[in-house]
Amino acid sequence: MSNIIKLENGLENVEGFYCGATNVGMRPDKTQGDVAFIRSKVPCDIAAVFTSNTFQAAPIKHFQKYPQGFQTDFVLINAKNANAMTGQKGIEDIETIVTTLKEKHKVLNPVMSSTGVIGYRLPIDKISSAFDALDFNSKNSDHTARAIMTTDSFKKELAYKVELADGSSFNIAAICKGAGMINPAMATMLCFIVTDADIPKDDMQSLLHAGAEGSFNRISVDGDTSTNDTVMLLANKQSGIYDKEAFASALNKIMFELAMMILKDGEGANKLVAFEVKGAKSLEEAKTASMALSNSLLVKTALFGEDPNWGRIASTIGASGITCDDETLTIHYDDLLIYSSAFRELDKVREDKAYRIMKQDSFKVTCDIGLGDASFISYGCDLSYEYVKINAEYRT
């Protein structure tokens, strides 16, 4: 048995990690950083999950040039420029920056992560100018979490202490950014997780992958997938303590909570909705239908309009191509049965109840296909005028 205790603030809770940010002039608002770092006093094992977009950004390609099993003690992150679709030059720009870090600041195998507009070369001199401005011994998770934001309306950081039955403990903390282009496959999100747990290298990649499947890969703001999505886990082992089950629980929890924060911050979103599809013939079919619901424009606008129109839910399931039958299908909003073959027309009483459920900040839509026993939950949000505004004006 383990106990997961939420801590105040973020990365500063984890033994041996330092972090901070500065503004080098890429972001007009000088009170918010645009270049940030996370450093460990000792080399870390590292695991990462990257975007499924074929056009992986330069920092991801640069990361993958390190030999398997490499260790690092430094992550450099910039906002405002994605360093994506920049070709070989984009990778060379990172190598230039990284060489400066290594030579001047005695850093081991630095890795980089970027977010922002696609198609422009990194301003190397500006970014390198950060190294003199930054205090590499600071522990300012707040500044760091704010520096990596793009269209995010609030910073995303979390920290947990994990107490094992014998009273020993380790810590895990993370910062994260993302508010749009969010789709299975972690679109336009960056997440940096650090831990002092004494986790064996071999556990890291599989646990991180499983955690992403249960969190970032189940949310959708707009069905798009970016070139830069990255989730990294850095472990410096400083606590000397580890328990696989307890660590997995804490890792899954921190990733799930951050994914929900992204969804709540979904561009222009007001509501968080869980779409559970159960009774499907296979897990793949359950997932297909659930993700179709999270991604449907007509479902999203009906959520925004608080319109208890189950027809759009049913139509989206039917359009998803999975095996289904309107005779066996049932649809619930929270605990309210809103469709079954015996009960098709929405009477005033159920419509009023449905309307009250939809008024909430979050609720659950459950579709039981009634043909099998596979289920899947994904999480979506509504689509508002604000989404259109944010994305029509993003670059300008």
Place this chain on the structure above:
Amino acid sequence: MSNIIKLENGLENVEGFYCGATNVGMRPDKTQGDVAFIRSKVPCDIAAVFTSNTFQAAPIKHFQKYPQGFQTDFVLINAKNANAMTGQKGIEDIETIVTTLKEKHKVLNPVMSSTGVIGYRLPIDKISSAFDALDFNSKNSDHTARAIMTTDSFKKELAYKVELADGSSFNIAAICKGAGMINPAMATMLCFIVTDADIPKDDMQSLLHAGAEGSFNRISVDGDTSTNDTVMLLANKQSGIYDKEAFASALNKIMFELAMMILKDGEGANKLVAFEVKGAKSLEEAKTASMALSNSLLVKTALFGEDPNWGRIASTIGASGITCDDETLTIHYDDLLIYSSAFRELDKVREDKAYRIMKQDSFKVTCDIGLGDASFISYGCDLSYEYVKINAEYRT
């Protein structure tokens, strides 16, 4: 050689067809019909293409209960109620209506088509009351085309005269509705095509299918697919004239033009954009990438914002999962090269040119993958505040 001549108005141009509409109280605005008919004085061969949505609406199921190769002389259409997800009762309701038509009005094998809200039983008495109000010998294509509209902002009707080399001719005309839920697979659209060409029954289904592939199955307003989509072709052979190639040209043209009208009327849409993907490894990959562009929320909002941000185009291609490489990819807006590996950053001159292209009501985005010779064009539109408004408030 044949000559396709555009005619004024719609269905009334075709020999032996009658049409009209009336308001039976389903639509509050009494000046617009809600029940319409298309009738032929002699039995017609009929071909149809229906939605790929598993939950096909009751009128589609009713149609499919007729024996293969059946003939009809009557199509009944209603707005405001989709008769979808209504189960066996929904089909029985149609049978009741159709029996009245057959017995009282000497109609042969009437077929029905519905559009509107999902999940409510048809008001049988209201709809049947139309039969006394309608003049079955009228030729009012304008009323008919208006009666089948839902969120459409303008009626859609077209008619062509096809002159063959020997001076003989036949006519083809159509009415159509659709403005949202438009995705490959003809979402929420109804289209009724009539012709007096002497087309053999055997040509009808294959030509209609090919026409849909080149038109309605290439457009996307919002990526959703409805329960009711229907394209019907009725041929009463009254002209005695036919030429397969000439007929196919005219049929393809009428369906393509109607598809473009739907897209121009896309809910809240201001721009019509062609997305050509060429140089792909296979037709399937070209189609996947092209449709991904037509469907991407981030691309659609960038179009609305007139933001020449090719990064969203590239990112969407990369996310579509097709074989691609940023070294071989090129992107054009009309004739303007906006991305190639040698030319990644958008300078002021090209950005200004791109901006002027995007200001147009319609333009073309061409993505050459540079890895093969397969190509596909699809057609999309921008996503505006108005789309969200229309779809948040649709049912209320």
